[in-house]
Amino acid sequence: MKLSRRRFVASTALAVAGATALPAGRGAERAPRTKAGERPLIVSTWDFGRAANDAALQVLLAGGTILDAVEQGIWVTESAGNPSVGLSGGPNAAGVVQLDACIMSGPGHRAGSVAALEGIRHPISAARRVMEKTPHVMLVGEGARMFALEEGLESVDPHSEERYEAWRQKRAATKRPAPLPAANRKNHDTIALLVLAADGNLAGGCSTSGLSGKLPGRVGDSPIIGSGLYVDNDVGAAGATGLGENIMRYCGSFLVVEFMRRGLPPDEACRETIRRIARQDPKGFDLSINFVALDKHGRSGAAGTGAGFPFAVTTRTRSLVLPSLAVGPRTPAAGGAKRQ
Numbered sequence: 001m002k003l004s005r006r007r008f009v010a011s012t013a014l015a016v017a018g019a020t021a022l023p024a025g026r027g028a029e030r031a032p033r034t035k036a037g038e039r040p041l042i043v044s045t046w047d048f049g050r051a052a053n054d055a056a057l058q059v060l061l062a063g064g065t066i067l068d069a070v071e072q073g074i075w076v077t078e079s080a081g082n083p084s085v086g087l088s089g090g091p092n093a094a095g096v097v098q099l100d101a102c103i104m105s106g107p108g109h110r111a112g113s114v115a116a117l118e119g120i121r122h123p124i125s126a127a128r129r130v131m132e133k134t135p136h137v138m139l140v141g142e143g144a145r146m147f148a149l150e151e152g153l154e155s156v157d158p159h160s161e162e163r164y165e166a167w168r169q170k171r172a173a174t175k176r177p178a179p180l181p182a183a184n185r186k187n188h189d190t191i192a193l194l195v196l197a198a199d200g201n202l203a204g205g206c207s208t209s210g211l212s213g214k215l216p217g218r219v220g221d222s223p224i225i226g227s228g229l230y231v232d233n234d235v236g237a238a239g240a241t242g243l244g245e246n247i248m249r250y251c252g253s254f255l256v257v258e259f260m261r262r263g264l265p266p267d268e269a270c271r272e273t274i275r276r277i278a279r280q281d282p283k284g285f286d287l288s289i290n291f292v293a294l295d296k297h298g299r300s301g302a303a304g305t306g307a308g309f310p311f312a313v314t315t316r317t318r319s320l321v322l323p324s325l326a327v328g329p330r331t332p333a334a335g336g337a338k339r340q
């Protein structure tokens with residue numbers, strides 16, 4: 001579908017009008033940490049991450065590679081009818097679903113990414129193929145779609161009249177002029193899934209339809225290496241969910257990994273990253289951002305600016321959804337963390 005000038009101007013006004021963040025969380029909640037040393041260990045964002053973790057664990061237990069585990073774990077969320085991941089995700093302001101995804105392999109420090117990808121059922125697979133089959137790291141838009149189609153990935157017509165009509169009717173039923181791209185749990189979620197394999201190697205992936213009602217062509221943090229995902233095989237891995245504009249200006253996931261490199265455990269590294277961003281950002285803690293992380297030692301953790309951002313932690317013996325630390329103006333500094 002070509003975006004008419006009238007529709008583009010209308011969507012721009014709505015997007016700007018709606019671009020506010022959620023209030024910051026108040027105080028800190030203590031979340032349990034996993035015992036160090038448990039491998040394999042899989043960590044992902046939100047409660048729906050648990051099903052993805054379970055699938056990833058099965059892949060590993062069946063002898064699959066760490067990248068198979070990341071990819072097939074994320075397939076579960078991309079296929080689950082999730083309102084913010086995969087083709088069931090919220091469309092942009094022009095009524096088209098544009099998907100972002102990336103994957104990163106600790107060994108070799110390799111990465112692949114796709115952004116503003118239309119009509120491909122599993123964007124995580126497109127990202128993996130960019131990493132494994134091209135000399136590039138990132139493909140976007142029509143180029144990414146053509147590549148995915150050439151690779152034989154499952155697709156639908158993103159611009160069919162039926163899809164547009166279904167979106168138009170859904171939008172009319174909401175009694176709102178258009179989906180607003182404010183950051184809240186109802187209109188945005190992302191799967192970021194991190195794996196520490198039994199052999200000590202790390203990998204991760206991230207997949208989203210981004211903020212619903214976003215401007216056509218808008219790309220968030222999720223497919224940006226270092227923002228929505230970062231893996232360092234010597235240290236750990238981190239992934240993000242939330243309002244991408246507040247994550248990608250700070251290379252959020254990279255920061256989490258760098259804090260772990262300096263010795264912070266994953267939960268404190270996530271928390272310290274949020275504090276660091278809030279110190280610099282004019283919005284303070286009013287950011288609507290969340291991070292998950294795991295380290296080389298088999299520890300995991302998460303933190304968010306909202307209360308109790310849930311994350312999923314899976315090992316051979318248990319698969320749990322835990323509340324994360326909520327970080328706000330009155331949260332005490334992470335133990336031993338120096339101000340950076």
Ligand code: SD4
Binds near residue numbers: 189190243244
């Ligand atoms: C984005 N970070 O596109 C994604 C959306 C998200 O929870 O994570 N929502 O900004």
